[in-house]
Amino acid sequence: MVVKLKDIADATGKSITTVSRALNDYDDVSEETKALVNKIAKELGYSPNTWAQRLQKQHTDTLGLILPTFGPRFSDPFFSELLAGIGNRAAQLGYDILVSTRAPGEEEEIAYRAAIQGKRVDGFILVRTRRQDERITLLQESDFPFVAFGRAEEKLDFPFVDEDGTHGMKVLVRHLTALGHKKIGCLAPPPELMFAHYRLQGFKESLTEAGIQESDAPILVGDLTQRGGYEQACKLLDSASPPTAIAACNDLMAFGAMSAAQERGMVVGKDISITGFDDIPMAEYSHPPLTTLHQPIYEIGGRVCEMLVKLIQGEALKERYVLLKPELLVRQSSGSV
């Protein structure tokens, strides 16, 4: 049998009210009674029924996170790193994480609506913002607290943490052109993703800067997986005049591109330069280690989580918009021509 307040009340001879208030350390309960109630509660192994508590208190101490899946899964180490950051910070702050996966579309919207209306969670963490992000408008209309990892195209006002992808790609391409590369391919993410926009913008701007023609900077869209990177890289490498460098917009695709190059007998970092973006833990240990842009994914997760909790608790945010500069990590996968 599950122990409830009534059981403690019966055991101590006090009322339910008193027991409740004793457990919550109200000061209209005598120290003696508190001690007694706490003792008995411990003995009986009491812990409160969460739903009853939440029904009454009108908040859940739970944060929602719906991972957008393209394809059947979300096993991108990027997400696991982010989730780790969110989860651990949330645990510290006394919050739980309710995780779901939903492909972008109607199902996804229903999931959000149900969570909001049904008061399942106190707030949402939004990841992988999209150009026209219905999630954002939905949450704003509902006046529901959320923090996004990523910006949105429309000049909507909402708190976010994001990395400066444009800046990052510029630094990266400068690194490549400094090494003498004049023909640089790009493995881009699906264009509806906001971060694709920023990274691509950086890529393009820095080409203009370096005086490289568009024709010498082929851009292929991949699905962010190794396989996608591999497939697109094959196309680049097998073209009439293949590039001497490939800038992938995430590490996973960079790994795929490395496989494609190595399969063709090329030595990555010598015969061809390949770079990534994200610096997932794997990047340091690939062979050769991957030149990439580091963004502190784990810390970002924690940061987003923290902001959301503040928002929920009605505290003011010190910074509503956080834009982090990714740091270029030059490893052995890039070299001079």
Next chain:
Amino acid sequence: MVVKLKDIADATGKSITTVSRALNDYDDVSEETKALVNKIAKELGYSPNTWAQRLQKQHTDTLGLILPTFGPRFSDPFFSELLAGIGNRAAQLGYDILVSTRAPGEEEEIAYRAAIQGKRVDGFILVRTRRQDERITLLQESDFPFVAFGRAEEKLDFPFVDEDGTHGMKVLVRHLTALGHKKIGCLAPPPELMFAHYRLQGFKESLTEAGIQESDAPILVGDLTQRGGYEQACKLLDSASPPTAIAACNDLMAFGAMSAAQERGMVVGKDISITGFDDIPMAEYSHPPLTTLHQPIYEIGGRVCEMLVKLIQGEALKERYVLLKPELLVRQSSGSV
């Protein structure tokens, strides 16, 4: 304002009872009324308050998953793959996942107790079973539904899915000895983990089988990360008579070992053989691609999830104990001496 049953009742002129029953498609409500109620409910954007529902119904449609963290994070791609499998299957079955991270110890136990007593979740998925696993006894004592990924040492009876690590390692070592290796190092997981036990057992048994002395089969314990694998592999490689093959007990450590070997100018797959266990998505794309044991992590996640849901719903399990045979994938990281 949040829409509740009362609002629909007022709008339709029906009672709360009737509205509730109409929405739940009871057959003591006329079709007309049902249609009306559903229409109004949709118009008002109603969706039920989850806590109230759960308080009443006594179940949560939520599965609990507390990831044991050694160190501050759990960004092992293994977990993200597993979580993906669990999450997607759960979504199909109409369940949510409540994810927490907790380091093994008292905090962890408190988290379990609170979730059980507080009826937060309908059941638990247990991962990374340990030799003396207090979580199992706790859940059994509380008579709380759970399914484990992994077995336990004591002959406790509980439903689980596991891979046959002993068998896997045997197949693997046979592969290595067939290639002529006579000195094989092993990177083992922390011994309190149950899967360490099974994999190590397989390792040891197959050495006896092949007539290899213990002194020619050094076993070093690593923390399952690349870094850990790197560090321990360094010790092996820098020893007086280094092994010609290293069998790491998970892929991540194998990657670390590959870095260590490559750092020393060795060609992995030629100068030294390195193998993993798990076949995380990365394994196929490392350089060289990793010889490893494939276990269908994603599918296991789904399977565990499915079993737990059946258990919760009181259905009989077709198979209470599932033991899968990992499949040896020979890639280029292993070669003859």
Next chain:
DNA sequence: ATTCTATTCCAAAACGTTTTGGAAGTCAAG
């Protein structure tokens, strides 16, 4: 003796839903 203040307690309402145990109405059969 009366009033006031402080302390300690508690009955009842509230949170939003589902379920219980009928009630009311309609229709057909007797």
Next chain:
DNA sequence: CTTGACTTCCAAAACGTTTTGGAATAGAAT
């Protein structure tokens, strides 16, 4: 015009907690 069966509805209780708005007691001040 009764009776029974069926359909459609609903008031009230229940789930377990917190909060509200006092009540009861004791001691101090008048």
